[in-house]
Amino acid sequence: MNTDDLNFAYKVRHALNDQLDTLPASTTDRLAAARKAAMARKKADAPVRVQQLALNTGRAGQSGGFFSQPFSWLGRMSVAVPLFALVAGLSGIYQYEQQQRIAELAELDAAVLSDELPLSAYLDHGFNAYLTQSEQ
Secondary structure (H helix, E strand, O other), X not given: OOHXXXXXXXXXXXXXXXXXXXXXXXXXXXXXXXXXXHHHHOOOOOOOOOXXXXXXXXXXXXXXXXXXXXXXXXXXXXXXXXXXXXXXXXXXXXXXXXXXHHHHHHHHHHHHHHOOOOHHHHHOHHHHHHHHHXXX
16 A cells, blocks of 8 residues: 555545544444454464574584584575676676787787887887877
């Protein structure tokens, strides 16, 4: 139920409770009988089972630790395995990007060293700007 439905239900309940004292006795008796019939048909409350975790307090006879609860290691692994895969994937991507950058710089260095450029080309600010731009 959304908040509009809840507000409407509260308003209806409030309006009914305001007029409760003015109801005729026959209506009150019929409502009481209907309530008793509904309570008689109500299912008995089932006991709620709650699993308590045994804490290892150091007393003899208690066993605790990683395998003390059934499938507790499976729950821990369901968190650890995806986390490990994420870290391995990110480190792999980082290594790949570094190798790509090194290969691009080596290609640029080989192109610069294989060309026969005069020394004045290396002193030109435009050439330095070109090299800086192609490195990024």
